[in-house]
Amino acid sequence: MGRTVQRRQRPWPPSRITAAGLAGTARPACPVAAVAAPKEDRTPMTDTDDPLRGLLAEWPGRFRFPGLMLAFSDGQLASLEQLALAGLEGIAADHDEYRACAGLISDGEFLVAEEAISECRALETSQIEDLRKRLSRRRAECLQSLLGRVQRLVDRASAADVAVVPEQDALTALCTRSWSRVEERLLVEEQVLERALDEKRDSLRQRYEKSVVQDGETDLGSTVAALLKTGHLRAVELMLTDGAISRPGPEGVPPLRGWARSAETPHEILRWHLNPLLRPTGYVRWKPVDEQGQELLEAFDALGNNNESTAAQFACALTRFLSGQDRPAPAVHRVEGGYLTTITGVFAAAETARFRPTGSVELFVAAPEAKEYPDLDLRQPYIAVGHSLQASDSSERTTCAVLDLGHLVELVTLSSRVPIQVLRVLGRQWPLDVFTGGSATSLEALLGNEPGERWHVLRWIVDLAGLGDLTTADALLFQAGPDLALLHLFLEFLALPKAAVRSELDAYGVVRDWARDPSFARTLESAALTPIADSPGARVAFWAALSAAVPGQPVTLDEILLCAASVAGGDMPDDDLEPEIRQGLAQLAALPLVVGATSGEVRFHRCGVLLILGGDADRRLQKALLQLAEESASSRAGLGEVLRPGDWRLYRHLLRPELRRYEELAATAAAPVEELLAASRGLAAMTGEPPSAVPVDGDSDLAATLLEMRESFTAHYPQVTLDVHGPDSAPVAISPAGLRVILYEVLTNAAEAAEDNGEQIVRATVTPAGTEFVVDIQDSGKGLPYPEGSEYRVFRDGESTRGPDRGHGLHIARRLARKVDGDLSVRARALAHPVLRGAHFQLLLPVAIGEPGR
Structure with a gap:
């Protein structure tokens, strides 16, 4: 680059120990006592007996004494007294070479064991093979243990936001040599981390106590205490810094008890409410806190009459129960399977009003015997109730959320924050869009610009949508930083059925370990x-x-x-x-x-x-x-940008009138280079749809066209192999230009995907299917960067992961195919080819009746 600079040296964190500490303490070794003088005549040993050390280092019998081998590993210098003690220990143990080496492996002294296996001539071939297997297995066990302990340290440091991170590469290298030294170093790492955590925990506790003195006790005291105890110090710091302690958050609203440990059933409790003579002693804990709760249960029971009047009665009772206000009876409409009306009050809480400014939600009242609700195309979230309807345990999200009797009999026992509890029930069933607006831009509008407000609103989104708790919201903010597009992707990822978790702790782990999902990782990048x-x-x-x-x-x-x-x-x-x-x-x-x-x-x-x-x-x-x-x-x-005749990229513009003018200019020998280059760039910049007035009617030979285009394809993508399979002739009802544009867009998409992977293959297979020809186009790329079930987004105009001014081609190709009664679609991932595991597009074109090529 024409300059000489010094690259930054990354300083080791303060947890690093010295080189002397890394080397470890010297271990006693060597059977020197066996060659020492009789005890009564022995003179004190000194550390100047280097000839004796040299003799012991080469002594063939050292392989029976593990301590001796350890003493001479890595250039360590042990005193003769330590060598004598190691010798006595070796004599007492009475090991042969095989048992001594096996002991070293068990103790994790891999380098010394490896040297012994390599140099000891007393070992038999079968013993050497056995020791090598033991060595490999024990090394793998220790490495796995190391990585687990390092990950736990990293996770704890991340949750607390402290800059104490183990040097994993150095520890991994050390683990191949000596597990005991790894343990010594890990102990130091753990002690340093504990000191850092204790210091920060004490500081945050003092800050919280000071805020309580200034602002008074809040309902978050137990939450803060729990977070401090579990080490989620970054979350506590965010709450203190952004003023969240003084704001009512979801942590202050305890969850519903649920029915997992209840001996009663909802219908049994409803009978108690309706008939005082049936009420047992245990009824008191299910007693409604006010008349509105009792009226709600009576209105629910009346739904068995299945008419417009009872549907309106229940809607009024539910609105009154949620908002505490009397409202005029809403309009009721007869629809498939029941009645449709509206309620208000679900979003009545100040913290949740932003998610539904209108406040009203449509309510479907099902027939008493209906166990499923019909698929109503309301294009917005709604609620369903009915005698036989029950909320599903599935993690699938739909626009319809069921509020069943089990929820109602528990909700009427609550004295406060009832709308929040109802919204929690519904939010876990509704699509995430209810709380995010469906895009990063909408999410930004909901979160606002002030950091404290963003943190506050995000906690509510995570809680109401059933994605996790405060620690999950903290992990989301840490991972995504200030990039709201990334935050929106993380929220969508958590809301996917496959990411459904069993607890908030699981949700925290899903966010932390996002990189383990390759498809999602590519999308984030x-x-x-x-x-x-x-x-x-x-x-x-x-x-x-x-x-x-x-x-x-x-x-x-x-x-x-x-x-x-x-x-x-x-x-x-x-x-x-x-x-x-x-x-x-x-x-x-x-x-x-x-x-x-x-x-x-x-x-x-x-x-x-x-x-x-x-x-x-x-x-x-x-x-x-x-x-x-x-x-x-x-x-x-310069001229590298000029599109020459036969250039693969020209196929894209076959339906544009500008292409003919460009070809005429390119065929002119005297055309100025600047003019030709400008025209080429202008043509290349035309990425949108071709003029709609250009017809695509006509006939073509699909098989011959694919073979013709393969030559230009190979010249443009020399590293990608295009395999074409099919009949000798495949007449289809589309113009030659229209067909070539469709194939160009789909094959280009496949080639670019294959280029990003190892083996670069694109396969086009033509198959007759009655009145249509089917073209399956598969590639060896990494697949579409969309969650499973949302691959259809690839056909949206402008939808692309390859930068601006991209994402038009597949949209154009599908539109052209449909203009001639064909289609272009994405095949399900479950049907993926065992080798070509990238994207799989399927093009359908009608069979031509006349001669192709018109």
């Missing part, structure tokens, strides 16, 4: 880099900065350039790329995860997503450097 997706220089600066320092520390341009040179090695691009990297560094300011960026320095927010991405930064940086070099070379060549 793509969303985080969207603002710089079209800037190779910015991507190089991003990955180099993550590689150079831990997020939160400033990184200079010099450090980024040196990091890039270090990663690229001999493939480092020349100095001409420095301006592009400098410019890209300034462009990082567009990222929400960046505190600030100029052409000379950048600093990231410290968040979980960047910490995880940083672990793969070197590999991603190497790829980004290659892409930058290729694009830079193409730009310098």
Whole structure:
């Protein structure tokens, strides 16, 4: 890069021990007592007997004395007294070489055991094979134990937001040598972490006690105490810093008891309410706290009459129960399976009103015998009640939430915060969009701009949607940082049925371990880099900065350039790329995860997503450097951007009238390079839909077209293999230009996906199916970056994970196919090919009646 700079040396955290400590304490070893003089004539030993040490270090019998072998490992220098003691211990143990080596393996002294296996000639072949198996197995056990303990330390440090992180690479390397030294070092790490936790815990406890003195006791006292005890200190700090202690939060509303441990059934308790003569002594704990609760249960019982009047009566009773106010009877409409009306009061609490400003919710009253509700297309969340309806235990979310009798008989016993409890019941069944608005932009409007308000609202969203508790909200904020697009993705991920968890602790772990889901990890990375997706220089600066320092520390341009040179090695691009990297560094300011960026320095927010991405930064940086070099070379060549006849990219524009004018210009030998380059760039910039007036009616041969396009495809994607299978002829009812545009978009999508993976294969299989031809297009990529069940989003116009001005092709291809009564769809992942496990698109085109090619 034309400069010499010193790369930042990452300082070890204060938990690191000295080199002497790392080496460990010397262990007594060596059977020197066996060669010492008789006791009465023996003179004191000294540490100057180096010849004796040399003799013992080469003595063939040392392999029967584990202490001796340990004493001479890693250049340690033990005193002769220690060697004598080790010798006596070895004599007392009376080991042979095999048992001594097995003992070393059991104790985790792997390097010494390995040397013994390699050098000891007294071991038989079968013994050597057995010892090697034991060594491998014991090493794996210790490594697994190490990684688990390190992860627990990292998790505790993360939950408390303290900067004490074990050096996992150093510990892993040490684990291949000696488990005892690993344990010594882990003990130091744990002690340092405990001291850091105790200090921060005491500080936060004092801050909380001070806030209580100033503002008075709140309903969060037990919550704060529990969080301090379990080490979730970052959550407590957020509550104290942002004033959340004084705000009513979901933690102050205890959950419903539920029916898991109840001996009674809801219908039995309803009979007690309706008939005082049946009430046992235990009825008192189910007694409604006021008349409104009793009226609600009576109105529910009256639903057995199944008419408009009883439906209106129940709606009024439920509204009065929730809001404490009398409202006019709502309109009731007869619909399939029951009646439809409206209620208010579900969102009556001040903390939840923002989620439903209108306040009203539609209520479906089912027929008494109905055990399922009909699929009403109301396009908004609604509530269903009925004598036989029961809320499902499924984690699937639907627009209909059932409020069953079990909920009602428990709700009427509550004296406060009833709307919150009702919304908790409903929110766990409704789609997440009810609380987020369905997009990052809507979520931003709900959360507001003030950090304390965001933290407060997020706690309510997580609680009401049944995604977790305060610790889950804390983990979400830490992972996503200030990037609300990432936060929205995390919330959607938690709400997926496959991510359904059994407790708040599980939810916290799901958020913490998001990187274990490769598809979600790719989606997060793509969303985080969207603002710089079209800037190779910015991507190089991003990955180099993550590689150079831990997020939160400033990184200079010099450090980024040196990091890039270090990663690229001999493939480092020349100095001409420095301006592009400098410019890209300034462009990082567009990222929400960046505190600030100029052409000379950048600093990231410290968040979980960047910490995880940083672990793969070197590999991603190497790829980004290659892409930058290729694009830079193409730009310098100038004509590299000109689309020549036969260029694969020309297929995209076959339905545009601008293509004919461009081809005429490109065929002119005297055309100025600047004019040709400008025309080429103008054509390439046309990524939207072609003119709707251009017809696509006609006939084509699908099989011949695929074979014709394969040559241009291979020239443009030389690393990707395009396999074409099908009949010799496949006449379809679509114009040649329309067919080529569809195939271009689908094959290009498959090729780009395959390029991102190892084995790069795209397969197009043509199959006749009655009055249609089916084209299955599969690739060996990583698959669509969407949660299972939402792959349809790939066809939305502008939907893409590959940067701006992308995401139009598949939308165009599907629209063109449907114009000729065909279709383009995504096949289910469960039907994935055993080898081509990427995306699987299926194109349907009608069979042509006449001769193809018109």
